[in-house]
Amino acid sequence: MAQQLINLGTAPAGADGDTIRTALTKSNSNFSDLYGQIGGKMGATVFTSNVDANATLPCGSYGSYSSGATNAPESSGVLLHFIGAPDGCQIWQGYGNGRMYHRQRWGGNWSAWYQIWTTASTTVDANNFIKRA
Structure with missing residues:
Protein backbone atom coordinates (compact mmCIF):
# COMPACT_ATOMS: atom_id res chain seq x y z
CA MET A 1 0.00 0.00 0.00
CA LYS A 41 11.42 -10.20 11.07
CA MET A 42 12.66 -8.20 14.05
CA GLY A 43 12.37 -11.18 16.34
CA ALA A 44 11.20 -11.28 19.88
CA THR A 45 13.08 -10.17 22.93
CA VAL A 46 14.15 -13.37 24.62
CA PHE A 47 15.65 -13.70 28.08
CA THR A 48 17.26 -17.01 28.84
CA SER A 49 20.05 -18.46 30.90
CA ASN A 50 21.96 -19.95 27.99
CA VAL A 51 22.41 -17.56 25.06
CA ASP A 52 24.85 -18.88 22.44
CA ALA A 53 26.06 -15.83 20.52
CA ASN A 54 27.26 -18.05 17.64
CA ALA A 55 23.87 -19.73 17.18
CA THR A 56 21.73 -18.96 14.16
CA LEU A 57 19.28 -16.48 15.67
CA PRO A 58 16.67 -14.23 14.07
CA CYS A 59 17.22 -10.48 14.44
CA GLY A 60 16.33 -9.35 17.92
CA SER A 61 17.56 -8.80 21.44
CA TYR A 62 18.52 -11.65 23.72
CA GLY A 63 19.40 -11.52 27.39
CA SER A 64 21.43 -13.94 29.45
CA TYR A 65 20.49 -13.24 33.05
CA SER A 66 22.78 -15.81 34.64
CA SER A 67 26.24 -17.13 33.92
CA GLY A 68 25.13 -19.26 30.97
CA ALA A 69 26.10 -17.28 27.87
CA THR A 70 28.53 -18.94 25.47
CA ASN A 71 30.59 -17.40 22.66
CA ALA A 72 29.99 -14.00 24.25
CA PRO A 73 32.58 -11.66 25.79
CA GLU A 74 31.04 -12.12 29.25
CA SER A 75 28.82 -14.76 30.78
CA SER A 76 25.83 -12.51 31.47
CA GLY A 77 24.39 -9.53 29.66
CA VAL A 78 22.16 -8.50 26.77
CA LEU A 79 22.86 -9.39 23.14
CA LEU A 80 21.53 -7.22 20.29
CA HIS A 81 21.67 -9.36 17.18
CA PHE A 82 21.29 -8.06 13.61
CA ILE A 83 21.68 -10.58 10.82
CA GLY A 84 21.36 -10.59 7.06
CA ALA A 85 22.57 -14.11 6.22
CA PRO A 86 25.41 -14.79 5.96
CA ASP A 87 26.52 -11.40 7.36
CA GLY A 88 25.52 -9.39 10.41
CA CYS A 89 26.65 -7.76 13.62
CA GLN A 90 26.16 -8.07 17.36
CA ILE A 91 26.40 -5.69 20.30
CA TRP A 92 26.83 -7.05 23.85
CA GLN A 93 26.07 -5.07 27.02
CA GLY A 94 27.36 -6.66 30.21
CA TYR A 95 25.17 -6.60 33.31
CA GLY A 96 26.12 -4.18 36.05
CA ASN A 97 29.59 -3.25 34.80
CA GLY A 98 29.03 -0.72 31.99
CA ARG A 99 31.14 -2.68 29.50
CA MET A 100 30.02 -2.97 25.88
CA TYR A 101 31.38 -5.02 22.98
CA HIS A 102 30.69 -5.48 19.29
CA ARG A 103 31.63 -7.89 16.53
CA GLN A 104 30.65 -8.57 12.93
CA ARG A 105 29.95 -11.59 10.80
CA TRP A 106 31.33 -11.50 7.28
CA GLY A 107 31.13 -14.37 4.81
CA GLY A 108 29.61 -16.58 7.49
CA ASN A 109 32.45 -16.11 10.02
CA TRP A 110 32.28 -14.12 13.26
CA SER A 111 35.12 -11.73 14.13
CA ALA A 112 36.58 -11.44 17.60
CA TRP A 113 34.71 -9.33 20.15
CA TYR A 114 35.97 -5.73 20.47
CA GLN A 115 35.31 -3.63 23.56
CA ILE A 116 33.60 -0.28 23.07
CA TRP A 117 35.26 2.26 25.34
CA THR A 118 32.86 4.63 27.10
CA THR A 119 32.91 6.93 30.10
CA ALA A 120 32.03 3.84 32.16
CA SER A 121 35.37 2.23 31.27
CA THR A 122 37.68 5.23 30.70
CA THR A 123 38.78 8.51 32.22
CA VAL A 124 40.32 11.59 30.65
CA ASP A 125 43.47 12.96 32.28
CA ALA A 126 44.54 16.62 32.54
CA ASN A 127 46.17 16.39 29.09
CA ASN A 128 42.91 15.09 27.55
CA PHE A 129 44.34 11.59 27.07
CA ILE A 130 41.87 8.74 27.41
CA LYS A 131 42.90 6.20 30.04
CA ARG A 132 41.41 2.90 31.16
CA ALA A 133 39.35 3.50 34.30
Missing part, protein backbone atom coordinates in the same frame (compact mmCIF):
# COMPACT_ATOMS: atom_id res chain seq x y z
CA ALA A 2 1.22 3.51 -0.71
CA GLN A 3 1.71 5.84 2.23
CA GLN A 4 -1.48 7.76 3.07
CA LEU A 5 -0.71 11.38 3.86
CA ILE A 6 -2.97 13.39 6.15
CA ASN A 7 -4.28 16.59 4.56
CA LEU A 8 -3.68 19.26 7.21
CA GLY A 9 -5.60 21.90 5.26
CA THR A 10 -4.77 25.54 4.82
CA ALA A 11 -3.14 27.38 7.72
CA PRO A 12 -3.98 28.64 10.24
CA ALA A 13 -7.20 26.72 10.97
CA GLY A 14 -6.90 23.85 8.47
CA ALA A 15 -10.68 23.66 8.16
CA ASP A 16 -10.42 22.34 4.59
CA GLY A 17 -8.21 19.37 5.60
CA ASP A 18 -9.04 15.81 6.62
CA THR A 19 -11.45 15.25 9.49
CA ILE A 20 -10.04 13.74 12.67
CA ARG A 21 -11.63 10.39 11.82
CA THR A 22 -10.14 10.38 8.30
CA ALA A 23 -6.71 11.42 9.62
CA LEU A 24 -6.70 8.66 12.24
CA THR A 25 -7.91 6.10 9.69
CA LYS A 26 -4.98 7.03 7.42
CA SER A 27 -2.57 6.85 10.35
CA ASN A 28 -3.91 3.44 11.39
CA SER A 29 -3.60 2.16 7.81
CA ASN A 30 0.01 3.37 7.60
CA PHE A 31 0.94 1.60 10.86
CA SER A 32 -0.88 -1.57 9.83
CA ASP A 33 1.05 -1.59 6.56
CA LEU A 34 4.39 -1.09 8.34
CA TYR A 35 3.74 -3.84 10.86
CA GLY A 36 2.60 -6.10 8.03
CA GLN A 37 5.86 -5.45 6.18
CA ILE A 38 8.00 -6.08 9.26
CA GLY A 39 6.05 -9.14 10.31
CA GLY A 40 8.14 -11.24 12.67
Whole structure:
Protein backbone atom coordinates (compact mmCIF):
# COMPACT_ATOMS: atom_id res chain seq x y z
CA MET A 1 0.00 0.00 0.00
CA ALA A 2 1.22 3.51 -0.71
CA GLN A 3 1.71 5.84 2.23
CA GLN A 4 -1.48 7.76 3.07
CA LEU A 5 -0.71 11.38 3.86
CA ILE A 6 -2.97 13.39 6.15
CA ASN A 7 -4.28 16.59 4.56
CA LEU A 8 -3.68 19.26 7.21
CA GLY A 9 -5.60 21.90 5.26
CA THR A 10 -4.77 25.54 4.82
CA ALA A 11 -3.14 27.38 7.72
CA PRO A 12 -3.98 28.64 10.24
CA ALA A 13 -7.20 26.72 10.97
CA GLY A 14 -6.90 23.85 8.47
CA ALA A 15 -10.68 23.66 8.16
CA ASP A 16 -10.42 22.34 4.59
CA GLY A 17 -8.21 19.37 5.60
CA ASP A 18 -9.04 15.81 6.62
CA THR A 19 -11.45 15.25 9.49
CA ILE A 20 -10.04 13.74 12.67
CA ARG A 21 -11.63 10.39 11.82
CA THR A 22 -10.14 10.38 8.30
CA ALA A 23 -6.71 11.42 9.62
CA LEU A 24 -6.70 8.66 12.24
CA THR A 25 -7.91 6.10 9.69
CA LYS A 26 -4.98 7.03 7.42
CA SER A 27 -2.57 6.85 10.35
CA ASN A 28 -3.91 3.44 11.39
CA SER A 29 -3.60 2.16 7.81
CA ASN A 30 0.01 3.37 7.60
CA PHE A 31 0.94 1.60 10.86
CA SER A 32 -0.88 -1.57 9.83
CA ASP A 33 1.05 -1.59 6.56
CA LEU A 34 4.39 -1.09 8.34
CA TYR A 35 3.74 -3.84 10.86
CA GLY A 36 2.60 -6.10 8.03
CA GLN A 37 5.86 -5.45 6.18
CA ILE A 38 8.00 -6.08 9.26
CA GLY A 39 6.05 -9.14 10.31
CA GLY A 40 8.14 -11.24 12.67
CA LYS A 41 11.42 -10.20 11.07
CA MET A 42 12.66 -8.20 14.05
CA GLY A 43 12.37 -11.18 16.34
CA ALA A 44 11.20 -11.28 19.88
CA THR A 45 13.08 -10.17 22.93
CA VAL A 46 14.15 -13.37 24.62
CA PHE A 47 15.65 -13.70 28.08
CA THR A 48 17.26 -17.01 28.84
CA SER A 49 20.05 -18.46 30.90
CA ASN A 50 21.96 -19.95 27.99
CA VAL A 51 22.41 -17.56 25.06
CA ASP A 52 24.85 -18.88 22.44
CA ALA A 53 26.06 -15.83 20.52
CA ASN A 54 27.26 -18.05 17.64
CA ALA A 55 23.87 -19.73 17.18
CA THR A 56 21.73 -18.96 14.16
CA LEU A 57 19.28 -16.48 15.67
CA PRO A 58 16.67 -14.23 14.07
CA CYS A 59 17.22 -10.48 14.44
CA GLY A 60 16.33 -9.35 17.92
CA SER A 61 17.56 -8.80 21.44
CA TYR A 62 18.52 -11.65 23.72
CA GLY A 63 19.40 -11.52 27.39
CA SER A 64 21.43 -13.94 29.45
CA TYR A 65 20.49 -13.24 33.05
CA SER A 66 22.78 -15.81 34.64
CA SER A 67 26.24 -17.13 33.92
CA GLY A 68 25.13 -19.26 30.97
CA ALA A 69 26.10 -17.28 27.87
CA THR A 70 28.53 -18.94 25.47
CA ASN A 71 30.59 -17.40 22.66
CA ALA A 72 29.99 -14.00 24.25
CA PRO A 73 32.58 -11.66 25.79
CA GLU A 74 31.04 -12.12 29.25
CA SER A 75 28.82 -14.76 30.78
CA SER A 76 25.83 -12.51 31.47
CA GLY A 77 24.39 -9.53 29.66
CA VAL A 78 22.16 -8.50 26.77
CA LEU A 79 22.86 -9.39 23.14
CA LEU A 80 21.53 -7.22 20.29
CA HIS A 81 21.67 -9.36 17.18
CA PHE A 82 21.29 -8.06 13.61
CA ILE A 83 21.68 -10.58 10.82
CA GLY A 84 21.36 -10.59 7.06
CA ALA A 85 22.57 -14.11 6.22
CA PRO A 86 25.41 -14.79 5.96
CA ASP A 87 26.52 -11.40 7.36
CA GLY A 88 25.52 -9.39 10.41
CA CYS A 89 26.65 -7.76 13.62
CA GLN A 90 26.16 -8.07 17.36
CA ILE A 91 26.40 -5.69 20.30
CA TRP A 92 26.83 -7.05 23.85
CA GLN A 93 26.07 -5.07 27.02
CA GLY A 94 27.36 -6.66 30.21
CA TYR A 95 25.17 -6.60 33.31
CA GLY A 96 26.12 -4.18 36.05
CA ASN A 97 29.59 -3.25 34.80
CA GLY A 98 29.03 -0.72 31.99
CA ARG A 99 31.14 -2.68 29.50
CA MET A 100 30.02 -2.97 25.88
CA TYR A 101 31.38 -5.02 22.98
CA HIS A 102 30.69 -5.48 19.29
CA ARG A 103 31.63 -7.89 16.53
CA GLN A 104 30.65 -8.57 12.93
CA ARG A 105 29.95 -11.59 10.80
CA TRP A 106 31.33 -11.50 7.28
CA GLY A 107 31.13 -14.37 4.81
CA GLY A 108 29.61 -16.58 7.49
CA ASN A 109 32.45 -16.11 10.02
CA TRP A 110 32.28 -14.12 13.26
CA SER A 111 35.12 -11.73 14.13
CA ALA A 112 36.58 -11.44 17.60
CA TRP A 113 34.71 -9.33 20.15
CA TYR A 114 35.97 -5.73 20.47
CA GLN A 115 35.31 -3.63 23.56
CA ILE A 116 33.60 -0.28 23.07
CA TRP A 117 35.26 2.26 25.34
CA THR A 118 32.86 4.63 27.10
CA THR A 119 32.91 6.93 30.10
CA ALA A 120 32.03 3.84 32.16
CA SER A 121 35.37 2.23 31.27
CA THR A 122 37.68 5.23 30.70
CA THR A 123 38.78 8.51 32.22
CA VAL A 124 40.32 11.59 30.65
CA ASP A 125 43.47 12.96 32.28
CA ALA A 126 44.54 16.62 32.54
CA ASN A 127 46.17 16.39 29.09
CA ASN A 128 42.91 15.09 27.55
CA PHE A 129 44.34 11.59 27.07
CA ILE A 130 41.87 8.74 27.41
CA LYS A 131 42.90 6.20 30.04
CA ARG A 132 41.41 2.90 31.16
CA ALA A 133 39.35 3.50 34.30
